[in-house]
Amino acid sequence: MMNKNKEQVLCIDRKTLPASWVTQRTVLPMDFATFADTCTKAKFSFVRRGIAEEDKLKKQIIPYILLQTADGGMTAAYSRQGSEKRLHDLWSIGIGGHINPEDTAMGADGFESILKNGMQRELDEELTRRVSGDSIEFIGIISEDITPVGSVHMGAVFLIRTQNPEGYLPGDELHSFTWHTTQKLSQLNLELWSELALELVNSLNPAL
Known part of the structure; x- marks a missing residue:
């Protein structure tokens, strides 16, 4: 795993x-073209992570990928035990991480391109096996200024719906x-981002 002090991460002012x-609590359905165009115009840069984690004037963009069965009835979740100690012992439904140079x-x-590359890299790092034919849909953004972690991050939420949930095997970072x-x-002790992401996906499927 990359040294947190040396790692550079994608940020937008x-x-x-x-x-x-x-806003303090943002849940916005959105198409990918709108998101990408707006972020391109806003201009992004790579900042040393140790600095970015303390700079509330910037938002680090994080791909946050949800796994659900095709009917939306089941969702994958895991217990947080990774490098971000502020999230330990919370449950998460989002796979993802920082975008790096x-x-x-x-070319x-x-x-x-950078966001999609980073999203695919995160899936490859976090899952030892996944179903290659499943489509990955961008569904919107989440952001919050309630927690110390959330105040310096913004989630770009992607959704994978699968007919073959057993085709997904977790890596070492996805505990339980x-x-x-x-x-x-x-009923789980969910991290706030997972609550926001659930709200986002449910807004697209209000019957669930």
């Missing part, structure tokens, strides 16, 4: 983002990875 994106590889340095009934996820 809060003041260049739409005010509706950086390495995600500009292959593509536009925001859309299990599939849960989506309607009963609130």
Whole structure:
């Protein structure tokens, strides 16, 4: 794992983002073109993570990927035990992490390409096996200024719906990875971002 003090992460200045994106509690359905275009115009940079984690004038952009069964009835969740100690012992339904300069590889340095590269890299790092044919849909953004972690991050939420949940095997970072009934996820001690992401996905499927 990369040294947290040396790692560089993708950030956008809060003041260049739409005010509706950086409220105290933001849950916004959105298409990917709108998100990518707005972030491109807002301009991004790579900042040393140790600095970015303390700078509330910036938002670090994090791909946050949800796994659900095709009917939305089951959602994968895991217990937080990774490098972010402020989230330990909470349950999460989002797989993801920081976007790094390495995600500009292959000569593509536009925001859309960087985010998609980073999202795919995170899936490859966190899952030892996944179903290659499943589509990955961008569904919107989440952000909050309630917790110390949330105040310096913004989630770009992606959703994978699968007919083959057993085709997904977790890596070492996804502790206690299990599939849960989506309607009963609130019984878990969820991190706030997972609560926001659930609200986002449920807004697209109000019947669930």
